[in-house]
């Protein structure tokens with residue numbers, strides 16, 4: 001069988017481990033031929049490819065980014081979300097001209113949706129979930145998340161010492177798109193005093209009261225972890241800027257902001273993410289060997305398994321107020337901005 005692998009959407013630590021997982025399992029265990037499709041779905045249309053073999057898949061396990069390149073392609077997305085007959089034919093022709101037996105799509109929500117649409121066109125497709133945001137429906141965890149949480153936690157740890165020395169309020173904004181997973185996990189692991197998540201929203205009075213209570217209790221500094229996706233009421237400022245300004249104005253306490261940004265996405269994957277990518281990649285190769293297409297490899301509980309792409313497409317996995325980490329934080333007096 002000839003298999004094409006592509007990576008699409010924002011990068012995440014662990015992609016190369018995953019490419020290696022699919023590629024080496026396919027080549028060494030199932031005797032497949034593997035090609036890498038460059039720069040996301042556009043590489044499929046332009047037949048921009050590289051041959052992958054055991055040697056070229058070596059030495060990439062610990063590398064950040066993606067050896068295949070990635071893109072957020074609006075043109076392809078439009079072709080696939082509202083295709084006319086010409087678009088459909090162009091996509092099918094590209095797949096058939098490359099003589100592919102299956103296309104492996106490593107990516108986030110948008111990519112899995114596109115993967116599902118391609119499988120609806122009759123192409124053999126297998127998806128592998130990838131994002132630091134951890135918001136893909138149908139899997140309990142995505143690779144990239146653990147690394148991002150480690151980096152964000154270290155950043156919060158480092159803010160503690162400078163915050164306490166200067167007796168300042170520190171607001172740190174973390175990635176996650178519409179989901180609060182990175183902020184919840186890093187906020188809890190880093191001992192943040194206030195954790196603000198898009199799923200819960202916020203009440204400024206609750207935040208200000210919490211900071212004042214801490215000051216009165218002899219704790220002159222506070223750490224606030226805020227997710228980039230928190231919707232700000234009546235302001236166009238980014239969350240870190242908005243909360244830092246409001247808090248300083250309303251409490252009179254010196255407040256500073258930090259936006260951690262792309263640091264969370266770059267660099268070497270954690271051991272957990274390397275192994276998760278390796279396992280999901282291996283499972284994708286097995287699905288292809290067994291002819292189980294139109295599915296996404298996933299991890300549910302302790303099991304590496306798979307789910308239909310049709311169930312994943314168009315849905316998000318978000319934090320709920322019932323999450324055990326939210327509930328435990330609440331019991332310990334950590335504020336989530338609404339209580």
Ligand code: F6P
Pocket residue numbers: 010072108131132133175176177228265
């Ligand atoms: O999806 C991963 C992510 O890093 C989000 O956390 C963030 O909102 C977004 O990508 C940034 O995207 P871009 O790379 O297009 O700036």
